[in-house]
Amino acid sequence: MTTPVQGHHIVRAFSEELEQLTASVATMGGLAESLVSDALDAIAARDSDLALDVIQRDKRLDTLQRDIERQIIRLLALRQPLASDLRVCIAALKIAADLERIGDLAKNIARRTRELNEAEPLALSKSIERMGRLVQGHLHEVLDAYASGEIGGALGVWQRDDDVDEHYNTLFRELLVCMAEDPHIVGPGAHLLFIAKNLERVGDHATNIAEVVHYAVTGTELLADRPKGGSSGTP
Amino acid sequence: MAEDANVKAGTVYHPAEGNRKVKVAASGVDVFYADKQALHDVSVEIGDRAVTAFIGPSGCGKSTFLRCINRMNDTIDTARVSGSIRIDGEEINDRSVDPVLLRARVGMVFQKPNPFPKSIFDNVAYGPRIHGLAVSKDELDSIVETSLKKAGLWDEVADRLDQPGNSLSGGQQQRLVIARAIAVNPEVILMDEPCSALDPIATARIEELIDELRENYCLIIVTHSMAQAARVSQMTAFFHLGHLVEFGPTEEIFTNPRDRRTQDYITGRFG
Ligand SMILES: Nc1ncnc2c1ncn2[C@@H]1O[C@H](COP(=O)(O)OP(=O)(O)OP(=O)(O)O)[C@@H](O)[C@H]1O
Numbered sequence: 001m002t003t004p005v006q007g008h009h010i011v012r013a014f015s016e017e018l019e020q021l022t023a024s025v026a027t028m029g030g031l032a033e034s035l036v037s038d039a040l041d042a043i044a045a046r047d048s049d050l051a052l053d054v055i056q057r058d059k060r061l062d063t064l065q066r067d068i069e070r071q072i073i074r075l076l077a078l079r080q081p082l083a084s085d086l087r088v089c090i091a092a093l094k095i096a097a098d099l100e101r102i103g104d105l106a107k108n109i110a111r112r113t114r115e116l117n118e119a120e121p122l123a124l125s126k127s128i129e130r131m132g133r134l135v136q137g138h139l140h141e142v143l144d145a146y147a148s149g150e151i152g153g154a155l156g157v158w159q160r161d162d163d164v165d166e167h168y169n170t171l172f173r174e175l176l177v178c179m180a181e182d183p184h185i186v187g188p189g190a191h192l193l194f195i196a197k198n199l200e201r202v203g204d205h206a207t208n209i210a211e212v213v214h215y216a217v218t219g220t221e222l223l224a225d226r227p228k229g230g231s232s233g234t235p
Numbered sequence: 236m237a238e239d240a241n242v243k244a245g246t247v248y249h250p251a252e253g254n255r256k257v258k259v260a261a262s263g264v265d266v267f268y269a270d271k272q273a274l275h276d277v278s279v280e281i282g283d284r285a286v287t288a289f290i291g292p293s294g295c296g297k298s299t300f301l302r303c304i305n306r307m308n309d310t311i312d313t314a315r316v317s318g319s320i321r322i323d324g325e326e327i328n329d330r331s332v333d334p335v336l337l338r339a340r341v342g343m344v345f346q347k348p349n350p351f352p353k354s355i356f357d358n359v360a361y362g363p364r365i366h367g368l369a370v371s372k373d374e375l376d377s378i379v380e381t382s383l384k385k386a387g388l389w390d391e392v393a394d395r396l397d398q399p400g401n402s403l404s405g406g407q408q409q410r411l412v413i414a415r416a417i418a419v420n421p422e423v424i425l426m427d428e429p430c431s432a433l434d435p436i437a438t439a440r441i442e443e444l445i446d447e448l449r450e451n452y453c454l455i456i457v458t459h460s461m462a463q464a465a466r467v468s469q470m471t472a473f474f475h476l477g478h479l480v481e482f483g484p485t486e487e488i489f490t491n492p493r494d495r496r497t498q499d500y501i502t503g504r505f506g
């Protein structure tokens with residue numbers, strides 16, 4: 001990540017270790033984003049093999065996260081980072097945790113997709129996919145902001161978080177109506193509901209990452225009173 | 236640059252936390268050694284009952300500024316100090332101020348422990364004697380005992396007070412010197428790299444002591460250890476080439492310094 005401070009440490013290995021850490025987080029970010037994207041493709045194409053692939057690739061995220069944690073513990077113990085260096089380390093720790101959760105959510109979506117593919121296709125899959133692409137876009141933007149240190153994108157995502165909530169609330173209501181009209185689709189409908197909920201959570205993690213990137217770059221926290229979309233009592 | 240920091244005469248001042256009473260107020264301080272200027276227009280307000288750390292690269296003027304606060308620069312022939320330094324509002328550079336009395340109010344501890352070539356007892360009793368702080372032998376005994384206790388040395392030396400001060404270990408000598416400083420009941424204690432010759436355990440003892448002394452004194456410590464400044468101080472001042480670059484709560488300085496020079500220094504980057 002490009003921090004507010006350019007320039008190299010007098011101890012060159014320190015700079016290299018921080019760059020390595022940032023590169024590891026970026027790799028993890030790329031993988032997490034591809035899991036979300038492939039999970040959405042698997043829904044759209046009713047592709048159970050691709051869904052299985054997502055499930056299997058999630059393990060790699062867990063490995064990467066553990067590796068990043070080890071790097072950070074080592075940096076804290078041996079280099080005692082301060083100021084922007086400290087913020088970079090803490091940001092990496094938090095973002096890696098968010099990315100690991102995103103991987104779990106993508107895996108869960110993929111599992112449900114395989115179940116869905118056993119039943120007749122539902123009309124609402126399209127809305128799910130639209131919501132999913134929106135969330136994936138948010139994730140992409142915050143990861144870009146992380147890689148470049150340009151916080152504009154992160155701020156945008158942070159401010160637009162309620163778009164995702166609105167999509168979710170609408171989908172939730174539509175699904176309830178459909179299930180009430182046709183009890184035969186309650187099974188697959190429930191899967192779609194959980195998929196929508198998982199996507200909404202991926203969006204929350206993207207928002208967390210936006211906050212962390214902002215802190216790492218500027219040293220100041222985004223105010224907690226982010227504008228919240230009209231809640232309709234949905235879970 | 237965040238909006239909440241205040242820049243005056245090239246110094247970034249972070250907003251202070253809480254409302255500590257100002258003990259030492261410096262304003263527009265310049266120091267010259269012959270015609271070489273060592274400090275440029277330094278203004279800072281140092282709070283009471285707190286530890287303020289001075290950090291910065293070698294030769295940036297930390298010791299010079301520390302010496303302004305008890306007029307130790309008076310003892311250097313070539314040194315000229317101008318500007319205002321007030322303690323509790325009183326201008327210390329006024330002719331009416333007796334530097335010897337001032338140095339009783341503003342104690343100093345140096346990098347190398349410098350006990351007098353006298354017994355442990357006499358090292359601590361010296362100041363109270365010359366300032367007439369004790370009227371009886373009993374009273375003097377009690378001052379020595381309390382000072383050694385406050386300095387965390389009593390238990391180690393109670394049974395050998397008549398032995399020479401320099402028979403103690405380096406860390407013990409440093410605590411002896413602190414006891415000597417405390418014995419005259421100062422208001423401000425200046426410490427110039429007090430732990431640079433000590434091992435981690437002796438350092439931890441001194442740091443613990445500094446933390447305890449904070450309840451009653453205004454402490455100012457010069458240190459080259461970023462970790463030490465972070466551990467013991469509430470406020471940090473960063474000096475660079477004779478300028479006060481940044482001053483603010485230690486936590487702010489170490490997590491979010493505003494000036495590029497501060498950032499480069501504490502993160503160990505090329506300036
Ligand atoms: N007695 C003196 N005579 C002439 N110049 C001096 C004297 N003392 C200090 N200086 C000069 O003033 C400048 C500031 O020195 P000072 O000792 O205050 O630095 P410092 O920040 O305490 O450095 P260090 O971390 O190495 O102790 C330096 O350029 C130094 O050479």
Ligand SMILES: [Mg+2]
Pocket residue numbers: 297298299427457
């Ligand atoms: Mg010095």
